[in-house]
Amino acid sequence: DIQMTQSPSTLSASVGDRVTITCRASQSISTWLAWYQQKPGKAPKLLIYKASSLESGVPSRFSGSGSGTEFTLTIRSLQPDDFATYYCQQYDNYWTFGQGTKVEIK
Amino acid sequence: QLQLLESGPGLVKPSVTLSLTCTVSGDSISTGNYFWGWIRQPPGKGLEWIGSIHYSGTTYYNPSLKSRVTISVDTSKNQFSLKLSSVTAADTSVFYCARQPVEVVTPDVFDIWGQGTMVTVSS
Numbered sequence: 001d002i003q004m005t006q007s008p009s010t011l012s013a014s015v016g017d018r019v020t021i022t023c024r025a026s027q028s029i030s031t032w033l034a035w036y037q038q039k040p041g042k043a044p045k046l047l048i049y050k051a052s053s054l055e056s057g058v059p060s061r062f063s064g065s066g067s068g069t070e071f072t073l074t075i076r077s078l079q080p081d082d083f084a085t086y087y088c089q090q091y092d093n094y095w096t097f098g099q100g101t102k103v104e105i106k
Numbered sequence: 107q108l109q110l111l112e113s114g115p116g117l118v119k120p121s122v123t124l125s126l127t128c129t130v131s132g133d134s135i136s137t138g139n140y141f142w143g144w145i146r147q148p149p150g151k152g153l154e155w156i157g158s159i160h161y162s163g164t165t166y167y168n169p170s171l172k173s174r175v176t177i178s179v180d181t182s183k184n185q186f187s188l189k190l191s192s193v194t195a196a197d198t199s200v201f202y203c204a205r206q207p208v209e210v211v212t213p214d215v216f217d218i219w220g221q222g223t224m225v226t227v228s229s
Contacts, residue, residue, distance in 0.1 A: 001169065034215040036153075043202055043219035044153065055217070087153055091215060094168065095143075095155040 002026050002090050006098035012106040019075040021101045023088035028068045032092035035064055035073045038100075039084045047086075048073065078103070108132040110203050110220035117226050124190040124225060128203030135184045136161040141206040141213035142186045144177060146199035147222075154199075158206055158213050159186055166213065193227045200224050 003026040013019050023033065031051035036044035046055045048064035051071055061076040075082055083105055088098040114126035128142065135142065143158035157167040159177045167175050176189040190197060200222040206213035 036216075043204075043222050044216070045219075046215055046217050049215045049217075089153075089215070091213075094166065095158075095213075095216075097153040097155070099152045 002029060002093050002096055004088055004090055004096055004098040006086075006088055006101050008101060009099065010102045010104060012104050013078050014106045015078055015080060017078045017106075019078050019082075019103060021073045021086055021088075021103075023066075023071045023073070023098050025069045025071075025090055025092075029090045029092035031067050032090055033064070033066065033071050034089045034091065035062075036087045036089065037082075037084045038087065044087060075103075108205065108218050110205065110218060112201060112203050112220045112223040114201075114223060114225065116224060117228060118193060119229050120194055120227055121192055124188075124193050124197065124227070126188045126201055126203075126223065126225070127185050128187070128220060130184045130186075130205075134181075135179065135186065136181045138162075139208050141166075141208060142179070143204050143206050143213065143216060144188045145202045145204060145216065145219075146197075147202070148196075148199045156188065156190075156201075160208075160213075195227050198225065198227045 005024045007022050033051045035048040038044040052064045063074050085100045085102045109131045111129045141158045144156040157177045159165045174191045179186040202222045203220045204216035205218040
């Protein structure tokens with residue numbers, strides 16, 4: 001099965017910062033990679049699919065890139081609403097999630 | 107708009123079969139363009155896909171849970187259901203149902219989620 005590893009596990013940042021989260025797959029998954037945002041007590045929300053496609057309604061400050069085994073989620077200018085936990089998820093072979101990256105206030 | 111709502115007991119005893127239902131409103135579960143999935147999240151931990159079903163009955167199960175999982179669909183009620191057998195405390199989780207668009211012939215990402223329901227396994 002395909003393992004997904006995110007780094008860092010926790011990230012401290014300030015409003016306005018550029019934030020980058022990395023996700024690595026244990027084998028090539030082409031661009032079958034999604035990113036989700038989850039806030040405490042809430043369901044995850046789809047942000048990015050197919051590695052770099054922005055889901056409808058998601059602010060353009062979010063962007064994704066990568067292919068094969070290495071992927072990144074970038075938040076161009078962190079906003080107060082963006083403090084949350086972010087998960088990557090592969091869907092090349094079944095569906096597996098990374099362990100999550102918590103973006104907290106510095 | 108489309109909404110998904112999980113329902114079921116909040117507390118189950120060890121060794122029994124956990125049963126949950128996801129009711130879909132705002133669209134028909136039989137559109138054919140979607141699979142319908144279950145995902146769980148233990149308290150304070152990450153997300154784990156459990157399984158997915160198409161209204162036609164086609165299913166995909168997480169290999170690590172396959173021996174204990176059954177997912178079924180009831181198109182007349184616009185619902186799909188999860189059964190997880192022989193539960194232990196390790197199965198204590200928030201359970202989410204979610205929609206998966208079909209990419210060619212296989213399910214894709216989880217684009218719409220229910221609010222989740224907490225299930226605790228304890229005697």
